[in-house]
């Protein structure tokens with residue numbers, strides 16, 4: 001059976017969604033994984049439980065992750081305790097600046113779930129999303145093939 005990749009993201013505008021679409025399309029295109037794609041507002045503990053690995057995407061807001069993605073983590077954190085230990089994850093961020101605040105905040109939260117970050121965070125400036133979709137596709141492909149080959 002194919003492993004499952006969960007992609008959860010929030011976007012206030014369109015940019016992080018554009019990144020997510022490229023990631024999802026590439027992951028699906030590998031035919032190596034099943035993909036669950038969720039807006040952060042709709043994502044649940046069941047989605048986390050059903051997946052073998054995760055990609056989380058957000059715009060940077062006020063130097064951190066978006067409120068909606070934070071809400072997802074807040075809703076699932078306690079129910080997930082002890083259930084999802086060691087699962088691999090990656091981060092993608094769209095930001096006006098360097099995105100480091102959003103990345104650090106997600107990494108800190110993920111330590112609480114005891115997840116393992118298996119890809120370097122992908123941060124793309126707001127002005128460059130359309131120019132750098134290949135990097136999103138690479139992240140989706142790498143995560144999918146890594147899960148399927150048991151590398152992670």
Ligand SMILES: Cc1cc2nc3c(=O)[nH]c(=O)nc-3n(C[C@H](O)[C@H](O)[C@H](O)COP(=O)(O)O)c2cc1C
Pocket residue numbers: 010011012013014015016017058059060061062063064094095096097098099125126
């Ligand atoms: C309320 C708000 C706060 C923001 N704060 C930051 C910030 O702290 N650092 C930053 O680099 N960009 C910040 N931005 C800019 C967004 O990260 C940037 O516009 C991003 O491309 C939006 O992506 P989206 O189209 O997916 O919503 C902020 C945007 C909004 C709306």
